[in-house]
Amino acid sequence: MRDLKEIREEINEIDEKLIELFKRRMECAKDVGNYKKANNIPILNQDRENEILDDVLVRGGEYGYAAQLLFSNIMELSRALQHNIVGSGKEMKELIENSSPNIPYNKNTKVACQGIAGANNHEATLKIFPDCEPQFCKSFKDVFMAIENGEADYGVLPVENSTAGSVSDVYDLILKHRFYIIKSLDLPIHYYLASIPQANLEDIEEVWSHPQALAQCSDKITANNYKTLQSANTAVAARDVANSKRINLAAVCNGSAVKEYGLKVLAENYENRSDNTTRFIVISKKLYIPENAEKISLCFGLPHVTGTLYSVLCRFSSLGLNLTKIESRTMANKPFEYLFYLDFTGNVKNDEVTKLLCALSTELPEFSFLGNYEEDFA
Ligand SMILES: O=C(O)C(=O)C[C@]1(C(=O)O)C=C[C@@H](O)C=C1
Numbered sequence: 366m367r368d369l370k371e372i373r374e375e376i377n378e379i380d381e382k383l384i385e386l387f388k389r390r391m392e393c394a395k396d397v398g399n400y401k402k403a404n405n406i407p408i409l410n411q412d413r414e415n416e417i418l419d420d421v422l423v424r425g426g427e428y429g430y431a432a433q434l435l436f437s438n439i440m441e442l443s444r445a446l447q448h449n450i451v452g453s454g455k456e457m458k459e460l461i462e463n464s465s466p467n468i469p470y471n472k473n474t475k476v477a478c479q480g481i482a483g484a485n486n487h488e489a490t491l492k493i494f495p496d497c498e499p500q501f502c503k504s505f506k507d508v509f510m511a512i513e514n515g516e517a518d519y520g521v522l523p524v525e526n527s528t529a530g531s532v533s534d535v536y537d538l539i540l541k542h543r544f545y546i547i548k549s550l551d552l553p554i555h556y557y558l559a560s561i562p563q564a565n566l567e568d569i570e571e572v573w574s575h576p577q578a579l580a581q582c583s584d585k586i587t588a589n590n591y592k593t594l595q596s597a598n599t600a601v602a603a604r605d606v607a608n609s610k611r612i613n614l615a616a617v618c619n620g621s622a623v624k625e626y627g628l629k630v631l632a633e634n635y636e637n638r639s640d641n642t643t644r645f646i647v648i649s650k651k652l653y654i655p656e657n658a659e660k661i662s663l664c665f666g667l668p669h670v671t672g673t674l675y676s677v678l679c680r681f682s683s684l685g686l687n688l689t690k691i692e693s694r695t696m697a698n699k700p701f702e703y704l705f706y707l708d709f710t711g712n713v714k715n716d717e718v719t720k721l722l723c724a725l726s727t728e729l730p731e732f733s734f735l736g737n738y739e740e741d742f743a
Pocket residue numbers: 394397398408409410411413414417439440443444447
């Protein structure tokens with residue numbers, strides 16, 4: 366067996382050559398970039414890349430697939446360099462530069478949320494916009510429509526719960542409308558099992574609530590063998606239980622709904638997990654990027670090329686930006702084609718981040734920058 370020190374010396378020797386070759390290759394890519402700029406030729410040449418990848422697969426022998434991965438990353442870097450030379454993504458750059466850091470708000474600002482008084486959405490809305498009179502909408506879709514039609518300035522929406530997972534309807538609407546996300550709030554959610562004042566815990570046979578709340582409280586509901594019925598939201602469940610006058614019924618709802626609809630608390634902290642938290646976002650037609658923004662959201666489709674998602678993720682991680690969320694949703698009318706929604710840590714004030722977004726905006730189909738915002742914790 367060879368001595369470790371000796372092998373490492375050989376690796377150092379090879380790396381020295383590799384780095385020189387890599388630098389030479391990047392200089393060539395730069396020259397091609399200048400040529401493409403002068404002749405108005407697109408940066409990406411998929412046929413040329415495929416030709417190179419096919420070639421390295423064969424020449425790489427037993428390391429053929431690894432060699433393909435290496436070269437697809439090298440070409441990704443070479444394209445990134447060329448995008449800089451050409452000045453791709455001007456619109457993206459302007460969009461970011463023209464955004465304002467302060468989110469305007471006073472008590473007359475129109476804020477839309479789904480549900481009725483006492484719902485979790487209402488609570489989140491008041492936490493973010495303390496003195497506002499929310500415009501209650503029947504559905505998440507109506508919140509988006511209120512923004513679309515200019516009836517509301519902002520919309521507050523739940524996107525994810527720590528127990529029950531993503532609110533997929535909201536992600537579908539985000540991808541459809543592509544409004545900007547200008548803030549997020551993590552709100553701890555505690556539930557009560559509540560009934561009309563005449564009822565006792567032993568009387569309960571059936572529980573009403575929103576499907577997400579039923580999922581977040583599934584342990585106790587299942588243990589008690591309760592029948593469940595889905596409501597439009599937790600406050601609607603509370604209101605309907607109050608109106609039903611039935612003693613065998615209870616709602617899973619929050620403290621505001623208990624008060625709002627005069628219910629009796631039968632059990633507290635009904636959620637499966639004590640750290641039960643829901644993440645809400647604020648959407649807006651106008652882009653605001655606060656000074657201390659720390660989360661970047663974007664979405665895109667993928668060209669039918671092996672490893673594209675991987676190489677896009679690599680480009681973020683090479684800038685030290687971590688992926689914190691990824692959702693894939695099927696495209697409308699295109700079975701088995703996907704749109705991706707992603708959250709990364711980071712701030713677009715970093716020049717390298719803006720350059721990356723500019724490059725991606727010209728390379729990826731259906732690309733949208735959805736915002737760069739602060740994350741608050743209630
Ligand atoms: O040959 C080109 O057109 C280049 O720009 C070079 C290169 C490469 O790095 O090999 C980079 C981008 C293209 O998509 C194809 C190939």
